[in-house]
Amino acid sequence: MSHPARSSRDRSRTLSHVGRGRRPFLAGLLAVALAATGATAGCGGDSADAGTDNGKLLVGYQRFGGLSLVKARAAAPDATWSLFESGPxxxxxxxxxxxDIGQVGEAPPVFAAAGKIKFRIIGTSEPVPQGEAVLVKEAKGFRSFADLAGKTIALNKGSNVNWLLVRLLEAHHMTLSDVNVKYLKPAEARPAFDNDQVDAWIIWDPYFALAEQPGVKILADATGLASNREYILVSPEALERKPDQIRKFLETYRSTTDWGIANPQERTTILAPELKIDESTAARALARSAKPLAPVTPEIGAELQAIADGFTELKLVPGKVDMLSLVDDQFNGVLR
Known part of the structure; x- marks a missing residue:
């Protein structure tokens, strides 16, 4: 989707199309805060080991993200797992x-870098634009995102959906001041949405799929606006101390992801208990959101840099953030 050129004054009120016509649309995820939301360490019996090295690779994952299948299949027995509600x-x-290593969306790396957190970006995924969406109640009569002017929109700080909000505002010639944004974690936003305490909820799978109940309408997703990729982050210390373990883990991550895409029914059966959702909901979410891994190329670095530059322009991050220097392609051969 392209838009007419705007004056510098207009661009300061919303986000410009950086790199228009030169690279794929920027990916989903963003935030307005460097502070992280709460994390839940471990999953079941894993919590006792979370944060304890013991020579193992310490893996952070989010429920439903690509790493969930690796964990659910017990494909990486030498890893210690910690579960987090969000990328921040x-x-x-x-x-x-x-x-040591974890998987997030595209905005958390930008805000982490702005917050001086040390990491490297060693992998990504193919775009997942249909995996995040704006949900509204059909009874409210909203027909397009423009109808949300003056309304209250719930979303999670520091996540892909915050970037999608900015992109949607730009597409409809609106600014952040045109809507009332209420920053809620998914566990808080769902009841607020169900009880009509907010007018819209911008959310990602599997929370997205879980909220697709009778009377709920998808007002828009990220198609044509945000790539909504996953990114694999690793600490510099782990890169130095555990390169062979990282490579082996990435090989497992890649092969497991490929297996899941080739075997969707088996994937759903395995993942539904891990995700704690029913199989039909899991299948719907996975069908649109599970994508192959991909190497980090100069074009991927440019996408991230453009997102960072856009948020700098909006003064949502303090000053220039250099994302290109954080891209490390030494494992690209595993992910091709």
Whole structure:
């Protein structure tokens, strides 16, 4: 989707199309705060080991993200797992040294870098634009995102959906001041949405799929606006101390992801208990959101840099953030 050129004054009120016509649309995820949301360490019996090295690779994951299948299949027995509700919480764990490697969306790396958290970006995924969306109640009669002017929109700080909000505002010639944004974690936003305490909820899978109940309408997704990729982050210390373990883990991550895409029914059966959702909901979410891994190329670095520059322009991050220097392609051969 392209838009007419705007004056510098207009661009300061909303986000410009950086790199228009020169690279794929920027990916989903963003935030307005460097502070992380709460994290839940471990999953079941894993919590006792979370943050304890013991020579193992410490892996941070989010429920439903690509790493969930690796964990559910017990495909990486030499890993210690920690579960996080969102990307910002995971990047804070990287900062604290509680994990070596983890998977997030595209905005958390930008805000983590702005917050001086040390990490490298060693992998990504193919775009997942249909995996995040704006949900509204059909009874409210909203027909397009423009109808949300003056309304209250719930979303999670520091996540892909915050970037999608900015992109949607730009597409409809609106600014952040045109809507009332209420920053809520998914566990808080769902009841607020169900009880009509907010007019819209911008959310990602599997929370997205879980909220697709009778009377709920998808007002828009990220198609044509945001790539909504996953990114694999690793601490510099782990890169130095555990390169062979990282490579082996990435090989497992890649092969497991490929297996899941080739075997969707088996993937759903395995993942539904891990995700704690029913199989039909899991299948719907996975069908649109599970994508292959991909190497980090100069074009991927440019996408991230453009997002960072856009948020700098909006004064949502303090000053220039250099994302290109954080891209490390030494494992690209595993991910091609």
């Amino acid at each position: 919480a995971l990047t804070e764990a990287l900062k604290a040294g509680a994990i």
